[in-house]
Amino acid sequence: MTWRGGNNVNLTRRQLLRIGAGVGVATAGGVLLTACGDDAQGTAGQASSGAPRKGGVLRVGALGKASAITRDPHGVQNNESDFLILSLVYDALTVPGVTSNVAPRLAATWEPSADVKRWRFTIAEGATFHDGTPVTADDVVWSLQRLRNTPAGKTRLPGVEADAIQADGTNAVTLTSTYANSELPLLARLTTFTLKKDTADVAGSPGTGPFKLESFQDGNARLVRNDAWYGGDVLLDAVEVRMFESPQAMANALLAGQIDLASNVGAVAARVAESRSDVQIVKRPNDMAMPIVMRVADGPFADVRVREALRLAVDREAMVKQVLSGYGTVANDVLGTADPAYDKALPQRTRDLERAKRLLTEAGFDRAKTYQLYTTEDIPGLAESATLFATQMRDVDVKIEVVKQESSAFWDGTWLKSPLYTTYWGTNDSLVFFASKTMASDAAQNEAAWKDPAFDAAYQSAVATADQTVRTGRLKELQKIEYERSGYLLWGMADGVDLAAAKVRDLPKLGGYGRVQLERTWLSA
Amino acid sequence: MAVGLTRRRSAYLAGLLARRAALLVVLLTLVFAAVDLLPGDAARSTLDRGATADALAARRAQLGLDDPLPVRFARWIGGLATGDFGVSARGEPVSAILGGHLPNTVLLAGLAFLVTMLGALALGGLSALHPGRPLDRAVSSASTVVVAIPEFVVASLLVLVFALWTGLLPAVTVTSTSGRPASASMLVLPVLALALPQIGWNTRIVRAALTDELRAPHVEAAVLDGLSPWRVLTRHVLPGALPTIAAGAATSVGMLLGGTVVVETIFNYPGVGTVLAGAVLDRDTAVVAGTTAVTGAAICAVLLSADLVRAWATGRRA
């Protein structure tokens, strides 16, 4: 049996590329939404695509900083360009899928023990490294243990100690968690890159992926097709990855025809390209959340009426229109908008200045004071969202001063501590992800310092059950509590936006990390 | 000039060299300490958002951040002597990062310097030879205009006019898989953005230096002797004006290298300027110090050459 677990993924980055949007935090975006979603605008060139054709070189632009280049598959990849290269050369156990949150890759199937603590992953048949040697359980165990032993390993494979990763025969591995964890297959998405056992120099070492590394220079790489890939036919002859420091430079290069695909280039570039018939705009919904965090434990926003008032005072439509140039959707203060279990029945909050003012008065909120809203420029639109939010709050006589912090200062001094700040997350296909990471009372990254026993109970019973009906019920309850009482103000969700030349077909349509899956992409004649 | 390299002279040169080298070491110490004093550190910058305290401590130990500052500095500068620049916070050798990007910056700044000096000598020379004439006034006004404008303004306007509106030149540099700019046309705009303000600056210096020298008695004497204008210029005017021009040019090299940080960012140029800007934000001491060491050494070398020119010219005149 292939058990489809919950929706959790643990790919979080302390900081993304400051100039670009997100590699680290992003993962399989709206599975459902993308499947039924925005095909019309995104993939005009693909409608009349005809039969896939083999051949051609795809030149891909991706964001990256020269100072942040890393070639270690288990390192911290702040550069989207690095992550793209690694994802094409190496295979993770599982990946985000189109019909399900978790799709097989190097692991063909997986199944849990009765107590949902021990998971067994079976390696795909015919999987070989680029040098021809077959992938064994020992290789996978060694790679997972290497990942677990990196400084970030504990957060990437939580609850799984290094010695709890073991070979089970030659073609399967078992991971034993210290607690019942229905989310483990989701955790295995995308960073569980497999190398050959005892690889000493990991940079450029053979992988198992759809493309083989031909050359690498300062963040730019040329990759050629792996004809022996176990995952099916790869169509492109080669992929050339070019690193760009800014989305603007990348957009310019695409418009000038210097690259064929500008990955995660953003809404402004899309607006420039709207007038160009030779450029496709690919919108990937629910790509990035940029909520405002209001501290619950203490301080001026501890009163639930104050938080409710700010949620009523924000003009969500205007935020989406001005901050995201319209490339996004209004949200309803519940994080994990792309989760299949996301509750669309909760009433959408809209602007109600009178009620907001009344609540503030009832709560005795001090409107004579000026409150600081801390933000960073880690991703495009974040500081802008803070600026516009501050302007909107004047309409309920709340004075907010935006303080734009340099990234290090923000993550060291403000995050998890300040009463009011902006944050961002690219993992938006899982309600449980946010519950476990940022809202459960004992969560290490409880951004608003929110402790709510009823919420904790709903979360715990949702992860401990394998019964989908029970689970959905508990998640509905969880969302209602989150909607009413949490420390988050989530005004909208940003689309991920890629630009591509007209000839590029079958581009990845998933949000977040899904954009690196180029193995099915091809070029029309 | 016929004196040759007497002992006194070589002692003087050795002194100059030692002084410049000492200054470089002082500078590196300052920069190393300054990066260290910044809030946040490389362990934080290169970990996931949710890193635990244990993970942070492990990462610090791995990066050697536990040692006191002097120990780390000694280790680093000791490595420099053997060509070892250390490793970046992400585990990449700094020499590899610099080795890939430095040639690109040298190419960019070198071309910009060449354009600067050719432009300045031509314009300044023409101006000085025709003082007060329309040409002189035009050059003088133009140099006033460009000297004061920051590179990013020049760059933005150049991109708009030559790339986005007319499409004559590429707006950004695309790196080929070899790590170099994919075509020569991509260098034109960045070089111009760097060079234009410096041409303004140096034209004024060249003009002033030549004008002063043209008024000097020995030049007037040479003219009265009936020497050809070319001979007067090359044998009598230029040598006298050279120390001033060299000093201005040396200053320009520093400013050109500083300007690369901004210009490389705008044009997506794969050079050390972008590396430096990113490394400071990441608190990546090894990369910042390595980059400063290399650029500092380059500036040192250029200042030293200016010193030598001055020494040569003084000796010649004596």
Add this chain to the structure above:
Amino acid sequence: MRRLLRFAPAVLVATLALLGPWLAPHPIDEPVTAPYAEPGGGALLGGDVLGFDVTSRLLAGGRELLLTALVIAVVVTGLAALIGTVAALRPALGRIIERVADTVMMLPTVLALLLVVLAYRGDSRGALIVAAVVVGLPYAVRVVAAAAAPVAASGFVEAAAAGGERLWWLACREVLPNLRATMLAVFGLRFIEAVYVVSVAAFLQIGPQPPAANWALMVRENGPGILLNPWAVIAPSLAIAALAITVSLATDALAVATRRQAVVPR
């Protein structure tokens, strides 16, 4: 009279920059258009990254730049006058000052900016001023010292020194009054340099905070939309250029006599 004419443009630009915030037709932090909307309607120069009015932000965005640059130029010139004169009067001290100046001059401006400004968490304008002073001082000190050396060696100063006058008295009463032309030229150049430093800092996004309007910040934050509304970038670029050029012209008028010392830092 001709001299006055050369000052007029600088005075005009400075006045506009100072009074601009009161002339702005719209609030600088409320959207009036779509992001990067083209000129039209109530927005003469279109909208910026958030749909704020570019015209209003242009009018509001010069004052801080101008005032910060002015403070820097005053501080640098003042310090340079004192340090440079002392260096000329006390050659032993002068050599040490020269060494220090040499070291600081090797520090690339942008790196100095990044380091100093990042080190301060709170007061970024203060930090920016400190950084700009540190970077600009060595050049100014060298010019002043070079100009003061002949004065210090002249008979009347030596006589005063022999008469037992104290260092500060010598510097302020005997040497500096003879350097008025040099000091004015140094001030003008330092002001231009300060405009450069302040705007580069803003461009590197260290300094002004949103939603404050600032010409250099406008160039940076509106860069991505340059094809949608070019005026959001061109207008502030031209404003910075105009400020720098007019001040540079005025300085030229002042500095005719001392141009060479002033432009060549060594």
